[in-house]
Each structure stands twice: as C-alpha cells, then as structure tokens.
Amino acid sequence: MVNNQPKISVENLRLSYGHREVLHGLSFSVAPKEILGVIGPAQSGKTSLLRCLNRTIDFVSNAFVSGSITIDGEDVLRTSDVHTLRRKVGMVSPLPVGLPLSIYDNVAFAPRCGGIKNKDELDARVERCLRQAALWDEVKDRLHTLGTKLSGGQQQRLTIARALSHDPEILCLDEFSIAIDPVTTMRIEDVLKELKSHMTILLVTNLVQQARRLADRTMFLWNGEIVELDRTEAIFSNQPRDKRTYDYIHGLFG
Amino acid sequence: MTASQTDNLKRPRMARSMAAILGERTIELIIRICGVSAIVFVFGIFLFVLREGAPLIGKLDWTKVLFSQEWYPTSKGNVRYGVGALIVGTLSVTGLAMLFAVPFGIGAAVFVSEFSTGKVKETLKIVIEMLAAIPSIVWGFIGLSVMNRLIQQYLPAPVGLNLLNGAILLALMSVPIIVSIGEDALKAVPDSYREAAMAMGATRWQTVYRVLFPAARNGLLAAALLGVGRAIGETMAVLMATGHAVNIPKSIFDPIRTLTATIAAELGETAVGSDHYRMLFLIGVLLFSITFVVNLLADLAVRGVRKQ
Numbered sequence: 384m385v386n387n388q389p390k391i392s393v394e395n396l397r398l399s400y401g402h403r404e405v406l407h408g409l410s411f412s413v414a415p416k417e418i419l420g421v422i423g424p425a426q427s428g429k430t431s432l433l434r435c436l437n438r439t440i441d442f443v444s445n446a447f448v449s450g451s452i453t454i455d456g457e458d459v460l461r462t463s464d465v466h467t468l469r470r471k472v473g474m475v476s477p478l479p480v481g482l483p484l485s486i487y488d489n490v491a492f493a494p495r496c497g498g499i500k501n502k503d504e505l506d507a508r509v510e511r512c513l514r515q516a517a518l519w520d521e522v523k524d525r526l527h528t529l530g531t532k533l534s535g536g537q538q539q540r541l542t543i544a545r546a547l548s549h550d551p552e553i554l555c556l557d558e559f560s561i562a563i564d565p566v567t568t569m570r571i572e573d574v575l576k577e578l579k580s581h582m583t584i585l586l587v588t589n590l591v592q593q594a595r596r597l598a599d600r601t602m603f604l605w606n607g608e609i610v611e612l613d614r615t616e617a618i619f620s621n622q623p624r625d626k627r628t629y630d631y632i633h634g635l636f637g
Numbered sequence: 638m639t640a641s642q643t644d645n646l647k648r649p650r651m652a653r654s655m656a657a658i659l660g661e662r663t664i665e666l667i668i669r670i671c672g673v674s675a676i677v678f679v680f681g682i683f684l685f686v687l688r689e690g691a692p693l694i695g696k697l698d699w700t701k702v703l704f705s706q707e708w709y710p711t712s713k714g715n716v717r718y719g720v721g722a723l724i725v726g727t728l729s730v731t732g733l734a735m736l737f738a739v740p741f742g743i744g745a746a747v748f749v750s751e752f753s754t755g756k757v758k759e760t761l762k763i764v765i766e767m768l769a770a771i772p773s774i775v776w777g778f779i780g781l782s783v784m785n786r787l788i789q790q791y792l793p794a795p796v797g798l799n800l801l802n803g804a805i806l807l808a809l810m811s812v813p814i815i816v817s818i819g820e821d822a823l824k825a826v827p828d829s830y831r832e833a834a835m836a837m838g839a840t841r842w843q844t845v846y847r848v849l850f851p852a853a854r855n856g857l858l859a860a861a862l863l864g865v866g867r868a869i870g871e872t873m874a875v876l877m878a879t880g881h882a883v884n885i886p887k888s889i890f891d892p893i894r895t896l897t898a899t900i901a902a903e904l905g906e907t908a909v910g911s912d913h914y915r916m917l918f919l920i921g922v923l924l925f926s927i928t929f930v931v932n933l934l935a936d937l938a939v940r941g942v943r944k945q
Binding site: 437439442466467468469470473474476478480482483484492493495496497542545546548549 | 835838839
C-alpha cells in the first residue's frame with residue numbers, strides 16, 4: 384500500500400510569469416525510486432516545472448503558481464518549511480554556479496547549513512559526493528582552492544556533488560551534461576543508475592538518447608503541456624501514441 | 638563622375654579621422670593627468686605639511702616626544718612636546734568607536750541589502766544618507782547636551798565629558814559610510830550565488846554569513862576601513878565631546894584628547910614659525926602616517942585574503 388503511493392504527485396499545475404502562462408495545467412505522478420525523463424524543445428516549460436518542485440520558483444518575483452504538488456503527502460506549494468523541502472529535493476541547474484568558496488566548502492555548505500559540524504563526517508561526505516560526481520580524482524589534491532577557478536565542466540560536476548551533499552530523496556537534474564564531455568557524462572550516468580536504488584530522479588535533458596538510456600518513463604513536454612508520458616520504450620518505439628513525440632525524437636519537428 | 642563622388646566621400650572622412658585621432662590623444666592625456674594628479678596631491682600635501690614642521694625635527698628627542706604624555710607646549714621654563722597621550726587618545730576613541738560602528742554598520746548594511754524590500758529599503762537608504770550629511774559640529778552639540786546627560790544619568794561615570802561620549806559620536810558618524818559602502822559590496826554579489834545557496838535549503842541568514850560575507854569580504858573590509866578613516870580624521874565632534882584633557886585613559890569614562898583636536902584648538906594661538914606651530918604640523922605628519930599605516934595594513938590583509 385505504502386509502496387504504491389507516488390513520491391511526487393502533481394495535479395493541474397499552472398504557472399504564469401506575469402500574464403504569460405507557461406505551464407497549462409500539468410498532472411502526473413512519479414513513483415519512488417523511478418527515473419523520469421523529461422524531454423521537449425526550448426520554452427516548453429521543463430526548467431519551470433523543476434523549479435516548482437523545490438520552490439526555487441519563489442526567486443522569480445512575478446511567478447504565480449496554482450494547482451497542487453504533493454511530495455510524500457506534503458503540500459509543496461503551501462509548506463511552512465521550504466528549507467527542509469529544498470534539502471529533500473536536490474537541484475542541478477544547467478549553468479553551473481560555483482559558490483565563491485573552496486571546493487571543499489562548496490560541497491560541505493549544505494550539510495553545514497543542516498547542522499553537521501563533525502569534521503570527519505563532513506570529510507567523508509565531501510569525498511563521497513565528489514566521487515559520485517566523478518570529480519574526486521581531479522580535485523582531491525586541491526580541495527581548498529576556490530571552486531570558481533575550476534573549468535566549466537568541473538564546476539558543473541561540482542554542482543552535482545553539491546546537490547548530492549544534503550542527501551536528497553529527489554534529485555532534479557536540469558541538463559546536467561551540457562558542459563561535460565561524453566566520457567564523464569557516461570560515468571555520471573552510471574552513478575545515477577546506482578543512486579536510483581534510494582533516490583527518485585527527474586532528468587530534464589535535450590539529449591533524447593540520454594533519456595532513453597536512463598529513464599524508466601519519459602515525459603514529452605511541449606509548450607507547457609504534456610504531450611505524452613509513458614514507459615520509455617513506448618515513447619521511443621516506432622509507434623508512440625502521439626505523432627508529435629515520434630517527430631520530435633526523430634528530428635522531424637516543425 | 639563616380640570617381641569624383643567617391644573622392645568627395647572619402648576626403649571628409651579622412652579629415653574626421655584625423656580629428657578623431659587628435660581628440661582621442663587629448664582625452665587620453667587628460668585622463669592620464671587626472672590619474673597621476675592623485676599621486677601628486679597626496680605627496681604634495683604630505684611634503685608641505687612636513688616642510689612647516691621640518692626645522693623642529695632635529696631639535697626633538699623623539700623617544701620622549703612619542704612616548705611621554707607631558708604636553709606643555711606653552712610652558713615658560715620647560716617646554717615639553719610629549720604626544721604619547723594624544724596618540725593613545727586618538728587610537729582609543731577610534732578603536733572604541735569601531736567596536737560599536739563596524740558590527741552595527743555591517744548589520745545595517747545586511748538588513749538594507751538582504752532583508753528589506755520596497756519602501757522600507759528606499760526610506761532606510763535615504764535616512765542613512767541624511768545621517769551622513771549632518772555636520773560634525775552638530776554632532777558635537779548632541780554630544781555635549783544629549784549624550785553627556787544620558788551617560789551621566791544611566792552609567793557610573795564621573796561628572797564631565799569622556800572617551801565613551803566621543804566614541805559613540807564617532808560611531809554614529811561612521812555608521813552611514815560603513816552602511817552605504819557595505820551595502821554596495823553586498824549588492825555587487827551576483828544573485829545567482831544567493832539562489833544557488835537557497836536552492837540547497839540554506840536559510841537567508843545562512844546564505845548571508847556562509848556565502849555573501851566571503852564573497853563580499855573585500856568590499857566589507859573597505860567599508861570598515863573607510864569608517865576608521867572617518868573616525869581618525871574627525872576633529873570637531875571629538876574636540877567638543879571628549880573632555881580635551883591630556884590623559885591616558887584608564888577606563889572608558891576618562892576624558893581624553895586627540896591629535897586632531899589638539900591641532901584645531903591650538904593652531905590659532907601660535908605664532909607662525911614658532912616651535913609650537915611647527916610641532917602642531919609634525920602632529921599632522923603623524924596623523925598622516927597613522928592613516929597611511931592603517932591603509933597599508935588593510936591592503937596587505939586584502940592581498941593575503943586573495944592569495945588563499
């Protein structure tokens with residue numbers, strides 16, 4: 384019974400920036416320990432959707448959200464403790480923002496905010512997260528240099544390590560591989576497959592093949608509407624339910 | 638026809654580009670002069686102040702001057718120019734003022750920049766700027782009338798003006814500078830840092846002291862030091878509010894006298910070219926050196942921070 388309860392449940396989610404509505408009433412749910420791929424062209428609302436899930440949409444002053452999002456039975460849009468929510472829903476954004484701190488402090492930031500002070504515990508956690516983000520070997524000798532001095536791709540992996548540092552139950556990845564070379568991308572994808580054993584993952588990606596490799600189910604989002612949400616094999620089969628899905632995946636769009 | 642047309646088109650363009658080159662050179666020269674003039678002015682002021690005091694330098698026993706607290710410039714039999722107490726006075730009133738002003742100013746800067754919005758923010762900024770515009774002599778009045786009465790009434794202070802009074806005034810005078818420079822420094826931190834920190838579940842306060850303080854470190858240090866500069870150089874308010882007694886303070890309720898106040902109070906009474914007159918100019922050189930050392934230390938501190 385408990386296992387059948389969805390981890391995330393979204394009902395009629397509408398989001399507008401000013402008068403412009405960008406999400407037109409999305410409804411879907413995500414099962415625990417599932418990887419949900421989200422594909423779709425630019426401006427389709429992928430990033431906006433993720434930002435609603437951990438309430439980082441609050442930073443946009445003219446954003447207005449209606450409908451409901453429930454995570455573990457808790458109403459996300461009306462929660463009183465947005466900090467706990469954000470710790471539960473980790474986010475990796477497409478443009479890496481290295482905080483102006485050392486590499487170590489970047490990763491230890493969220494655990495410290497969560498109240499972990501013990502040095503050994505922090506050390507272990509920093510190492511684990513950097514290893515998971517496939518960055519450890521490159522930075523282990525210079526953990527105390529500035530995180531902002533890393534290359535773009537390294538900073539991207541640093542943000543992945545950071546998102547993992549507060550042990551999120553849900554991980555939202557927004558085009559994480561945008562600045563990462565294919566080999567490293569593969570290494571991180573392998574890590575994601577491992578993380579799946581105890582995490583629910585939402586994977587927004589422009590690389591449709593990445594969704595195909597990783598996702599259990601895939602959602603095709605277009606102009607703020609869900610065109611199709613189905614098992615990944617079905618979406619990538621020769622006959623998805625909607626023709627637009629086939630066209631998008633095979634580059635025949637427009 | 639076409640050839641002459643292109644000729645006509647080309648010629649004025651050539652002439653204009655000559656003018657443009659000349660204009661460019663002139664502007665470059667003017668900007669260069671503006672930049673270099675800062676150095677010239679600083680050295681010029683230093684040299685002219687030093688020149689007025691210079692003839693006295695060789696006649697003084699400098700260990701006595703710097704460490705003695707006997708300041709008797711008008712004594713008939715035994716003139717003594719000990720500025721030890723004045724140095725201690727300046728440093729103690731500045732130090733105490735900064736103890737109040739830096740935490741308070743940085744706190745206010747954080748509030749204005751991070752926690753207030755809309756009308757509250759605008760109002761606060763305007764009021765703080767107005768605070769900076771109050772003339773120092775008016776602060777002196779406040780010290781004499783309001784502050785002194787409050788200190789006498791609520792604190793175990795002996796009758797009279799004292800170090801604490803001057804320090805509070807100096808703190809109030811430096812707070813607006815610290816707030817506005819500090820706020821600028823915080824404002825310069827990109828929003829993406831704030832959002833990245835808060836997206837990881839940091840509270841606003843955690844964002845401020847774990848991300849914004851390190852990111853704006855240099856600017857905040859500069860804000861504090863400009864506050865120090867304001868406090869060291871201030872003359873009128875400390876002359877009126879600290880008691881003006883040559884004395885090494887043993888508690889914050891003792892009266893003191895500062896280097897600046899001494900110059901202001903005595904220069905009008907001296908004959909131009911007399912030893913007393915020259916000594917006051919040497920005090921000016923001393924003040925100059927103190928601020929120079931403070932700035933140098935700050936610069937080194939910032940560099941040290943950067944190297945990490």
